Amino acid sequence: MLSPHEFATLMLIRHAPDQLDTTRAEIDALLERQLIMLEHRADGHRRVHLTPRGRTLLDVFGAGSHGRTRVHTHRRSRDSDDAQAAPPSLVAAAADAMQGAQPQT
Numbered sequence: 001m002l003s004p005h006e007f008a009t010l011m012l013i014r015h016a017p018d019q020l021d022t023t024r025a026e027i028d029a030l031l032e033r034q035l036i037m038l039e040h041r042a043d044g045h046r047r048v049h050l051t052p053r054g055r056t057l058l059d060v061f062g063a064g065s066h067g068r069t070r071v072h073t074h075r076r077s078r079d080s081d082d083a084q085a086a087p088p089s090l091v092a093a094a095a096d097a098m099q100g101a102q103p104q105t
Contacts, residue, residue, distance in 0.1 A: 006030060011063050013048050014055070022046045030054070 002010070009026040012019070013036055022038070027048065030036040035054035039047045050058070 002033075003029075007063070010035060010050070010054060010058060013050055014058060017048050020048055022048060 003026070006026045006029050009020070009024060010030060013030075027036070027038075031038070033053075034051055035057060037049050037051055039049060041047060
């Protein structure tokens with residue numbers, strides 16, 4: 001599972017990657033989980049980007065929607081319930097990213 005600091009760092013990467021200190025300890029954990037990638041620039045600086053898996057994780061948890069509108073929770077009929085549920089691939093990606101974490105105390 002991601003720590004609160006790792007999750008916050010993931011959101012920061014989505015919204016303000018140029019303001020991130022790339023020497024933070026959370027960067028290594030996010031790289032290890034393949035939620036982010038590093039771009040090495042010609043000027044010697046590194047820039048952090050979300051991977052598709054990192055974007056999916058934020059989308060599944062509704063964090064860092066990046067200007068997207070929220071899905072309405074009101075449903076018109078039972079038939080539409082299945083259509084609006086999160087796709088299994090998104091749920092699986094989130095579960096994979098959160099797997100193996102120790103509880104935070």
